[in-house]
Amino acid sequence: MKKDKQILSVKNLNISFTQYYKGLRAKRVNPIKSLSVTINAGEIMAVIGASGSGKSLLAHAILGILPNNATCGGDIIYCGEPLTEERKIQLRGKEISFIPQSVNYLDPLMRVSEQVKIGLPKKEADKKQKELFLRYGLKEKDGALYPFQLSGGMLRRVLFATSVRDNIKLVIADEPTPGIHPEALSAMLNQLRTFADDGAAVMLITHDIVSALTVCDRVTVLKDGQTIETTMAENFSLDGRNLKHEYSRALWNALPQNSFSIYKEV
Numbered sequence: 001m002k003k004d005k006q007i008l009s010v011k012n013l014n015i016s017f018t019q020y021y022k023g024l025r026a027k028r029v030n031p032i033k034s035l036s037v038t039i040n041a042g043e044i045m046a047v048i049g050a051s052g053s054g055k056s057l058l059a060h061a062i063l064g065i066l067p068n069n070a071t072c073g074g075d076i077i078y079c080g081e082p083l084t085e086e087r088k089i090q091l092r093g094k095e096i097s098f099i100p101q102s103v104n105y106l107d108p109l110m111r112v113s114e115q116v117k118i119g120l121p122k123k124e125a126d127k128k129q130k131e132l133f134l135r136y137g138l139k140e141k142d143g144a145l146y147p148f149q150l151s152g153g154m155l156r157r158v159l160f161a162t163s164v165r166d167n168i169k170l171v172i173a174d175e176p177t178p179g180i181h182p183e184a185l186s187a188m189l190n191q192l193r194t195f196a197d198d199g200a201a202v203m204l205i206t207h208d209i210v211s212a213l214t215v216c217d218r219v220t221v222l223k224d225g226q227t228i229e230t231t232m233a234e235n236f237s238l239d240g241r242n243l244k245h246e247y248s249r250a251l252w253n254a255l256p257q258n259s260f261s262i263y264k265e266v
């Protein structure tokens with residue numbers, strides 16, 4: 001895929017909710033007012049902002065998973081065409097990959113190895129699932145477990161592994177890395193870079209801007225449901241301090257780059 005081609009363009013997104021109380025329409029709230037972001041092929045865009053600024057709602061609007069009481073305005077263009085609700089359903093889990101913030105997206109009644117296989121070509125599913133387990137430090141025996149039997153950090157890795165598929169054009173990663181081991185962090189950030197290097201557009205929603213700056217190309221800042229800044233990662237500064245320059249390079253150098261030596265089965 002040609003790099004620099006625009007994959008995603010969100011223009012003037014507006015989301016409001018009708019809230020009900022005891023079955024009666026009570027009031028409308030409008031947390032997303034005018035939010036715009038574009039992401040090109042080959043690019044990782046970090047989306048940051050305070051809690052409640054609208055990061056997850058942006059992701060959910062793109063993916064078509066807003067609740068029924070939401071009204072959504074503005075334009076979402078994907079590969080040059082409007083991303084209709086029907087196309088969202090068709091492309092989700094195929095061309096459009098989602099790494100959700102909540103581990104509740106995992107099926108509580110399905111063994112984790114089966115969940116990692118969903119959407120993989122049948123012939124290669126077993127082999128690929130084993131590769132993904134190795135890459136994200138999951139042990140073979142973890143595969144036989146159900147989500148409630150895994151630790152929080154392990155669940156994050158399972159969620160991440162379910163997002164790695166062939167032919168992905170857009171990745172929406174909503175806070176994929178909280179509370180995980182440095183080796184898993186390194187593997188996940190490397191995977192996001194690989195998605196982009198293979199031509200995908202990647203949206204990385206996060207509060208961990210120092211980690212994000214190790215891999216992202218640009219940063220979009222949201223405040224109260226609006227885009228207030230989009231800048232190159234190299235130039236991003238907070239209170240006058242250039243974070244990439246001062247911290248992210250050091251973090252990247254400190255992260256383990258050998259995948260999961262300590263997890264390998266003996």
Ligand SMILES: Nc1ncnc2c1ncn2[C@@H]1O[C@H](COP(=O)(O)OP(=O)(O)OP(=O)(O)O)[C@@H](O)[C@H]1O
Pocket residue numbers: 017029031049050051052053054055056057058067
């Ligand atoms: N179903 C809903 N009904 C009413 N308001 C909602 C609904 N879902 C989200 N909101 C509101 O929209 C705002 C943005 O929520 P969102 O989840 O996008 O925040 P966020 O930036 O992802 O926060 P965090 O960093 O804490 O995950 C919040 O004020 C939230 O309360």
